[in-house]
Amino acid sequence: SVDSGKDRFTGRSRPGRYLLRSWVNDVRPPVIRVLTTRVAAGRPLLVARIIDTGAGVNPYSIVLGYRRVLLGAAAYDPGSGLTFFPLPPQAPKLTAGRTTSVIAASDFQEAKNVSTAGENIMPNTAFYPLDLKVVRGPAVTWLAPASGACVPASTPLVVTASATRRIGAIRFFDDKRPIRTVRRGSSGIFSTTWSTGRAAKGRHLLRAVVVDGAGARAEALRGVKVCRSAKR
Known part of the structure; x- marks a missing residue:
């Protein structure tokens, strides 16, 4: 067992499960x-997946640089490696075309x-140059499930979408069969649950099809596998 420590703001102890890491001669970033x-022009949510099988990713080290601005990651999930960069109002807008950046x-x-x-x-530091394609219209990207994953009976479907106009809806399909239409998201993230029974x-x-207020649309595809039927 280890001392769980206390929350610096509330003073409460933080018991629970912890993942302890140890490593020897880790020289891989x-x-x-x-x-x-x-992504759409403006200030869309940018998402990356960052993993490290040795010492583990230091979330406070993650930065995005573009147009002479350096932004820290707003959130990092050590389980999936998903890293989120919402562009704040103080950051420059992305304009249509190509935007060079680095993570x-x-x-x-x-x-x-x-x-x-x-x-x-x-x-032990990685630098990833990125040439973002910025469009005048909607864009959508799958976040979950992973490509080729064997999905469970109740599967979360998660995408991030952006548009130069208000997003009207995100429509989820299994091939051509509709799953659900989602009209509200949070910080550019939209989700629903697919029952694969x-x-x-x-x-x-x-x-996943995003439709903006003017009727323009964009689509993203994700291949998965249903490994067993939920029928009894």
Whole structure:
């Protein structure tokens, strides 16, 4: 057992389950993959997946740089690696076309490096250059489930969407069969639940369609598998 410590704001103890990490000679930086490579002009939510199988990603090290501005990540989920960058009102808007940016992330080993071998002075930090495609219209990106995943009987469907006009709806489909229409989201994230009880076993192609107030639309696809039927 370990001392759970106290919350610095409330003074309450924080008991529960904790994940303890140990590592030896971790010289590999985190792996960064950007999910929202196509977004609407303005200040959309940008999402990346950042993972590290050694010391673990230091969430306070994650930054996004573009147009001479450096932003810290607003949220990081160590389980999935999902990292969220909502662009605040003080940040420059993204304009239609291509926007060059970079994401940097370090693992916990980097903060402990007192000396390094070789020419790389930050061996446990990854720098990911990104060429964002910014469009005058809607855009949508899948966040969950993972591509090719074997989905359970009750599956959360999560996307992030942006548009230059008000978003009217996000429509979720299993192939051509409608699952649900969602009209409200939070901070650019929209979700629903897919009950796969009547879905056939095997591969399914999920579709998420965003429709803005002017009727313009964009679509994102996600292939998954129903590995067993919920029927008894």
